[in-house]
Amino acid sequence: MSENESIKVRWVTIDADYSGQRIDNFLLAQLKGVPKSLVYRIVRKGEVRINKKRCKPDYKLQPGDLVRIPPVRVAEANPLPSAKLDQVQALNDQVLYEDDVLMVLNKPSGLAVHGGSGLQFGLIESLRSLRPDAKQLELVHRLDRETSGCILISKRRSALRSLHQQLREKTMNKQYLALVRGHWQPHVKFIAAPLLKNTLKSGERVVRVDAAGKPSETRFRVKQAFSDCTLVEASPITGRTHQIRVHALHAGHPIACDPKYGDQVFDSQLQQQGLNRLFLHAHRLSFEHPQTGKTVTVEAPLDDRLTATLKNLSK
Template identity: 75%
Template sequence: MTDTSVTQQVRFQTVEPDFAEQRIDNYLLAQLKGVPKSLVYRIVRKGEVRVNKKRVKPEYKLQAGDVVRIPPVRVAEANALPSAKLDRVQALQHQILYEDDVLMVINKPAGLAVHGGSGLQFGLIESLRALRPQAQHLELVHRLDRETSGCLLISKRRSALRNLHEQLRLKTMNKQYYALVRGHWQAHVKMVSAPLQKNTLKSGERVVRVDSDGKDAETRFRIIEQYNQATLVEASPITGRTHQIRVHALQAGHPIALDDKYGDEDFSRFMQGLGLQRLFLHAHLLQFTHPQSGQTMTVEAPLDDALRDALRRLGSKRFA
């Protein structure tokens, strides 16, 4: 196998104002493209990364003028991006819901990871960088699970990323998802509030559990349509924890269809019998304040044919 990586020398970088308030881990991930996320956290934890000659934690927020020591690491060569001519990459062009000079909203397909790693050669963000080589600062504003489809916000400028991250922090960004869950959701259950804790199994698989020692998490739920054995709900996460909607739906007693981590096998088999082959979780609406114009932006992503067909087979009137 040909080694396509190179070892960089120690670097000392002065943080420009445009990168102020960015977490050191996210800064390093952007600077060390091609380096596994696990390695980035390891070099921070071991103190090999220094800011102003001092050790820092991954959540440290950089300030303009900070001097960052980046140790020698093996990184993928610059040509690690996929070819923009690949059909899979080209197909993303047709999934762009909105785009301007500072941001983009894309309807992420199910089955596509938001970034490469864990054995994946490339993900959505690498594909978009190949499609938009002139956009030097394409970054994910937030994330979606690999099997979740729908609205995903991408920034094109550091200033826009900071602004949008602040909206997430202040909980002023509105994200709404459609989820098909087992059984009849009870109308009075409009909010699930349960702290969530991330755990890593011996296999390396990451799972999230409700745990009193976990981080606070809240999700609003609203019934969209009831069926004999299922309910289509709209889920609006107030916080942004990993697998939050999936675990909160389970906590309410209504796991999501075809959820391979937190689902119900019988319900998933029933839905597979109706032709569903993927997790029924779709980010259908995203509302935020445009970082440049101040305008309220509302972007919607239609359900794909696979999800609409499953609803029609259940007897949906809304999506008939």
């Protein structure tokens, strides 16, 4: 966007593809590079108008709405990474499922889902570089940088809306595998503990169980017991930041090699066996296909490091 373009009022007529999207999310997509705080400020001050009227950030757009977007200086967007980079190219081998409207990848541990916070690029920027013809690639949900496994990407706005609705209605099922400290009691199958997110001055996000937090629920099931740790399957019902990690800690069973919420003694024992990453993996994802209505179930295999850890524990 040139400087001249950045200082003009824009009028956008909403088509059916954006129907149902919140105005704040629409603006964040339209004004890439603009801080979220500024987007909310221009809405609050009435500089954003819908059909010539003030609006709230949670207003859901309707086909035919006329949106006034005020002049805002947009920072230069980071260029997409080269599709020739090894780390970018490697994502081609991680595609688990793909069709015309969506794709599921097995995200590697250590790769952020998007750039920012000092990162030049993440998963979504890499995919946009690999798929230059797919103009509407968007993350449907997120995974922590340290977490690996199934992540869902939409290729069309209509698919994104359908999949977001499934997330809101809790009809999308996600199962994770986690190696936790100690012996998980089989009768502990459900944890409901409110989670409160704090952002430190450094920008680091830390979550804790707190009565003032948002309602959060996770189901747990024992998959395999070892001498001093347990492989559990965790199914989040809500989708809070770090939810599985903090709920596992709350139950007295921190996840192996968790840099934020882990147990140093437990972690060092596993690191000596070669585990150098968080043992949390989104291994199965089930959802209703936005076009066919059929259930799609995708599974992501464990990487070599996690597989080797389980093999060593079984000896």
